[in-house]
Amino acid sequence: MALEIPEVVIDRLPIYTRALALLQRQGRNVVNSQELGGRLGVTPAQIRKDLSYFGRFGKQGRGYNVKRLLEELHQILGITREWSMVLVGVGQLGRAILGYDGFAPQGFRIVAAFDVDPDIVGDMVNGLEVKSVAQLQDEMPDLDAQIAIVAVPAANAQEVIDALVECGVKAILNYAPIAAHAPPDVRIRDIDPVLGLQSMTFYIKEGGTTS
Amino acid sequence: MALEIPEVVIDRLPIYTRALALLQRQGRNVVNSQELGGRLGVTPAQIRKDLSYFGRFGKQGRGYNVKRLLEELHQILGITREWSMVLVGVGQLGRAILGYDGFAPQGFRIVAAFDVDPDIVGDMVNGLEVKSVAQLQDEMPDLDAQIAIVAVPAANAQEVIDALVECGVKAILNYAPIAAHAPPDVRIRDIDPVLGLQSMTFYIKEGGTTS
């Protein structure tokens, strides 16, 4: 199987997955690239090309079986299983993340939470006892978590990420507003709503130009 | 001035801005594209090319004056002013957004919050009285908010977005996990942490391939 799948393609697969899951809930059995593309704002050719990196899932003249394609995508993305995650940073943002109900239905579960603040360590938050970051090295082996969520202040984010990498974490969802560094075998996704706002203001700042 | 600036370029400017602001706080006066690129994981040529769309801000042999470049970028992005935003959806997620302390320092202020739930309407949250979405049309003209944040359940997100567009909103930060539609003159940014997780699992699912 191919080693040369563009990263943008991988980034689109979860979107397809999300749309297919919706179609399935709506009771649809079959969908074609045209309709799927229309719903997502993506060209039909794009969808067909993206899928073709992984196999031939459609039927000419008909389209794609929703259930089948959804299963294939789950397989491809590695989301047939549950994934355990650890959270570092249990401040306001961290608590919101712990309370976010969008992870569990998709198979992502936060199994431990860490903080530096001694006033917070020991607290029960959403059914989890907050542990000290000092214990990270000790606790991680038992947790079997390859994914971490970082919700600490910008100033401490890089050191936390370094520590997590040291513990063998392979994917990081970073909420701190910094450009984080990690070895090439560790994936990082940054979530910073302000960046999105700041790029949108460019376009609206004065009856501005539409793309 | 050019009408043909790639959207990817615009998306990078806030990152440059963030890094320059940090440099400024650290007391640095000058930076060259090499160092800035190193910090951000971007090639120096990329930075120079991106900036060249907007003008000539550097000095040969020296680099860029941090303060000057920062000001230019603020100007370009339209973030010299404050921006007012409205929030729709004051559930768990909405409350977390209201409490998020990352917006204000960057000049983004939530000036009103709306919800459908009569049990929530009237509540004071973070100093704002929650209004009914039914009042959206009435309230919006006074608020002078061109940006909206959507934090309602997926099932209601599109109708809320339609209503906001109707009210003249020009940019939407969408936290609902759907592919939202809007007219071309309205910008949308989606924030869905699950999509990020699902694309990362592709790479880590079994001692997986690094990019």
Added chain:
DNA sequence: GTATGTGAACCACTTCACAGCA
């Protein structure tokens, strides 16, 4: 007849490499 899968053509962004300026 209809919609997929895919090489080929196209387009857009990135990187190169060097002239030009401090």
Added chain:
DNA sequence: TGCTGTGAAGTGGTTCACATAC
């Protein structure tokens, strides 16, 4: 000498268009 600004070259992703299969 050192680093920017930028045409030109290169690269990679998107779209086209049609043979293929149902």
